[in-house]
Amino acid sequence: AQTVTQSQPEMSVQEAETVTLSCTYDTSESNYYLFWYKQPPSRQMILVIRQEAYKQQNATENRFSVNFQKAAKSFSLKISDSQLGDTAMYFCAFMSSRGETSGSRLTFGEGTQLTVNP
Amino acid sequence: KAGVTQTPRYLIKTRGQQVTLSCSPISGHRSVSWYQQTPGQGLQFLFEYFSETQRNKGNFPGRFSGRQFSNSRSEMNVSTLELGDSALYLCASSLEPWPNYGYTFGSGTRLTVV
Numbered sequence: 001a002q003t004v005t006q007s008q009p010e011m012s013v014q015e016a017e018t019v020t021l022s023c024t025y026d027t028s029e030s031n032y033y034l035f036w037y038k039q040p041p042s043r044q045m046i047l048v049i050r051q052e053a054y055k056q057q058n059a060t061e062n063r064f065s066v067n068f069q070k071a072a073k074s075f076s077l078k079i080s081d082s083q084l085g086d087t088a089m090y091f092c093a094f095m096s097s098r099g100e101t102s103g104s105r106l107t108f109g110e111g112t113q114l115t116v117n118p
Numbered sequence: 119k120a121g122v123t124q125t126p127r128y129l130i131k132t133r134g135q136q137v138t139l140s141c142s143p144i145s146g147h148r149s150v151s152w153y154q155q156t157p158g159q160g161l162q163f164l165f166e167y168f169s170e171t172q173r174n175k176g177n178f179p180g181r182f183s184g185r186q187f188s189n190s191r192s193e194m195n196v197s198t199l200e201l202g203d204s205a206l207y208l209c210a211s212s213l214e215p216w217p218n219y220g221y222t223f224g225s226g227t228r229l230t231v232v
Contacts, residue, residue, distance in 0.1 A: 103173035103175075
């Protein structure tokens with residue numbers, strides 16, 4: 001079974017600075033999807049960024065980018081120019097490529113609570 | 119474009135009762151999944167539905183069940199409620215189950231069992 005580990009339960013950053021959230025995962029598969037979701041106090045999970053394992057290029061979405069290290073099974077999220085609205089719980093998630101035939105499911109990490117300070 | 123709608127937002131039930139939660143996916147989305155979120159266990163997968171068929175089921179007891187209707191709306195049911203069922207139940211939808219470009223989640227139903 002796949003596992004996802006986020007070793008930083010809490011992090012804080014000053015507004016306009018850069019912060020990196022860590023995520024490691026364990027799988028024997030060669031192709032899969034990785035995601036970062038944020039969950040603000042409103043409770044709604046919001047997709048931040050998505051990475052396909054067979055693509056070597058790191059995904060980027062505006063101020064959000066990832067550092068995907070497949071061999072090390074590491075998938076960190078970098079937030080540049082942090083804003084107060086980035087304050088949220090951030091979850092790293094894994095989806096197996098077997099989802100095509102045996103059903104899709106996300107396996108989530110424990111989450112990292114990020115606080116952006118003014 | 120309306121997002122994923124979950125009703126009700128809050129629910130208080132007594133042990134032993136049963137409950138039904140509803141999820142309306144984004145228009146055009148045919149895949150619906152359910153997750154349970156608790157402080158102790160985190161986010162755990164419950165079910166995945168596509169075209170009214172359950173494609174995948176998580177490791178939950180048979181008291182947890184679900185279904186999907188022809189309009190893609192989904193319901194999940196929990197019978198004989200236990201205190202440990204208190205959680206935030208999140209529904210998520212996507213256009214197709216595969217390839218998955220990322221789910222859109224609803225704001226959840228907060229279930230409290232007393």
